[in-house]
Amino acid sequence: MANALRIQPLEDRVYGNNGVILQPLEACERISLRAEDKAIAGLGKAIGLALPKKPGTSSEKNGIIAMWIGPDEWFVTAPEGTGLEAKIDKVKTGLYSAVSINHRNTGLTISGKNAVNALNSGCPRDLSLTVFPVGACSRTMIAKAEVILYRTDEQEFRVECWRSFSDYVWKYLMDAARSA
């Protein structure tokens, strides 16, 4: 029997040099969630964590992460097999829209003592720990590509982008790492 094999756009890549490590993320579930106020509590209950209401913050529980993207928009991600869509489907209170974007997006982690320098060569945001602490998240730009940036540790970030941009983002950060 033939089997369809899912290949990630950054499959098999790895880069490490000059205090910067780039690694592709494993496949995971991703939801672009838009919701009015009335739906927020129910959605949080269904997903298993409270959706953050403060700009630029996130919440995490059991590997599920919800990131504040806009006043009525969240990026929710979880390991494969969590079944986010089915959980959200049960919510009947308030208006909301949940769109699975795990085939549109892909991600990478950038870590190491020069990770901030490499990111800052294409992203003009202040990534100091006081302004962008661990757990901070935001939609922003890396050079010409729109990304979601999420700080997972003092020297580690998750970068989410559209899969067609991922080769560009990877090579841009690799180039930046060389001169970080």
Add this chain to the structure above:
Amino acid sequence: MLKIHCPYCEEDRPELEFHGAGEAHIARPTNMAELSNEDFEKFFFIRDNDKGIVFERWRHLHGCGRFFNAARHSVSDKFIKTYKAGEKKPKLTKKEIEAVLPPAKSTPANEAVWTIEKEGKK
């Protein structure tokens, strides 16, 4: 780099996350089909395009995605304030306006590139 304060993200963010979206506080007519061609043109195409204090719509396109409004000086490019969509046009104080005026005369930013009378000529 120019920094713009997003009233929804509640922080100053780099300009390349934003997109200008034209003049603010334009009341859309509710009786569009009954408008004369002249009135439609006035509403649809004609903008004040002031040299000085302007009220504009902006969108935090590569951030929270929200539209908001801004009061800005169109010569110095300096922002006075930004505020959420739907909020009233703010009354600006003399002090706020003075703080964003372009530099004194005879600087490139202050000189007209061309005038109607001498169109095309420097």
